[in-house]
Amino acid sequence: MNKRPLLILDHDALRFNMSTVVGWCREAGIDVAGVIKATTGMASVALDYERCGAKWIASSRLEQLARAKKAGVKLPLLMIRIPMISELDELVRICEYSLESGQDTLYSLDKAAEKAGVTHNVILMADLGDLREGLIEKTELIDLAKYVEDSLHSLHLAGIGTNLGCVGSVIPTEEKMLMLSDWAEAVEEAVGRPLEVVSGGATSSLMPLFDKVMPPKVNMLRIGAIVYCGPNEDLRSCYGRTEADELRGDVFTLEAEVVEVNTKPTHPIGELGVNAFGEKATYVDRGDRKRAILAIGRADYGDIGDILPQLEGAEVTMASGDHTILDIEDCKEDIKVGDTVRFALKYSAILRLTASENVTIEEKNI
Numbered sequence: 001m002n003k004r005p006l007l008i009l010d011h012d013a014l015r016f017n018m019s020t021v022v023g024w025c026r027e028a029g030i031d032v033a034g035v036i037k038a039t040t041g042m043a044s045v046a047l048d049y050e051r052c053g054a055k056w057i058a059s060s061r062l063e064q065l066a067r068a069k070k071a072g073v074k075l076p077l078l079m080i081r082i083p084m085i086s087e088l089d090e091l092v093r094i095c096e097y098s099l100e101s102g103q104d105t106l107y108s109l110d111k112a113a114e115k116a117g118v119t120h121n122v123i124l125m126a127d128l129g130d131l132r133e134g135l136i137e138k139t140e141l142i143d144l145a146k147y148v149e150d151s152l153h154s155l156h157l158a159g160i161g162t163n164l165g166c167v168g169s170v171i172p173t174e175e176k177m178l179m180l181s182d183w184a185e186a187v188e189e190a191v192g193r194p195l196e197v198v199s200g201g202a203t204s205s206l207m208p209l210f211d212k213v214m215p216p217k218v219n220m221l222r223i224g225a226i227v228y229c230g231p232n233e234d235l236r237s238c239y240g241r242t243e244a245d246e247l248r249g250d251v252f253t254l255e256a257e258v259v260e261v262n263t264k265p266t267h268p269i270g271e272l273g274v275n276a277f278g279e280k281a282t283y284v285d286r287g288d289r290k291r292a293i294l295a296i297g298r299a300d301y302g303d304i305g306d307i308l309p310q311l312e313g314a315e316v317t318m319a320s321g322d323h324t325i326l327d328i329e330d331c332k333e334d335i336k337v338g339d340t341v342r343f344a345l346k347y348s349a350i351l352r353l354t355a356s357e358n359v360t361i362e363e364k365n366i
């Protein structure tokens with residue numbers, strides 16, 4: 001079978017990033033849960049995380065965690081999307097830990113764990129303002145913690161956690177981390193024992209760590225994005241931070257083939273309606289320009305802003321599901337049909353490309 005488009009994963013670069021980030025966290029007394037969902041749960045990526053010192057492997061999808069386990073990952077597995085009640089029987093068989101936020105699910109989870117003859121560890125989520133999962137009031141969190149501790153005997157309350165910088169874009173400031181610490185202490189007081197885990201968030205929660213203001217109580221971060229994207233990642237939170245410049249940006253590279261080269265007008269000719277995705281697009285008339293069509297499209301990578309051509313002077317201008325138009329008027333290189341063009345990738349492009357059945361993944365330095 002033809003191998004293009006090709007997604008190249010350089011495991012040396014990946015392990016360099018993982019070891020670096022695990023090292024930063026270790027210095028601050030924090031263990032890393034290695035989040036593999038951005039790679040659609042590639043087992044080789046989970047094994048890299050294990051080698052690089054992560055303490056858990058985490059994903060938002062059970063099938064990805066099951067795959068990691070099957071591939072020989074020995075670390076405890078952590079489910080980071082609040083589970084569906086319909087998947088709890090599988091959940092307790094596949095993973096040892098999960099993030100939880102509601103009494104009904106916890107009740108059913110306890111039953112599932114009892115049925116499977118296991119003790120399942122739960123981390124209760126505090127919503128500190130990002131408005132995704134979790135309890136929004138401290139008292140609610142304390143009540144839920146006591147409920148797990150006192151009434152659900154096949155569950156172990158391992159700790160509490162939070163998620164920021166996600167749907168609500170809230171920055172994980174020192175203040176938010178202090179709030180999490182405070183809530184953790186309140187839960188400890190209510191249950192009369194220390195918690196093992198205080199999980200401070202995702203890649204964006206590296207910011208208080210960089211600023212050396214992370215409260216000592218926070219002892220877990222769940223890290224995905226930054227190890228895959230390195231300094232290319234435009235996470236609002238890490239944007240402009242020099243710390244991430246140490247990391248490698250060449251973990252994933254996309255290679256797509258040129259199928260047409262032509263010089264054409266830059267403004268469409270005719271009455272304009274909507275594009276292939278029903279969007280009303282705007283077009284800047286830059287006169288006639290040389291452009292290449294690549295055999296890859298939004299069906300594979302999502303949005304054109306998430307793929308960054310590694311060809312000087314080239315710019316992605318438009319795309320349909322299966323075609324990408326690259327402006328090459330200002331390129332010094334002479335691009336011909338049959339050539340390939342390489343791209344660095346942002347987070348959502350990695351997420352989609354690893355899941356695309358049209359894309360071949362080539363693993364280097366595994």
Ligand SMILES: *Cc1c(COP(=O)(O)O)cnc(C)c1O
Nearest residue numbers: 035080163202203222223224225
């Ligand atoms: C995706 C996710 C993470 C990892 O986020 P990154 O930004 O990729 O580091 C951590 N925690 C939860 C709950 C998540 O859903």
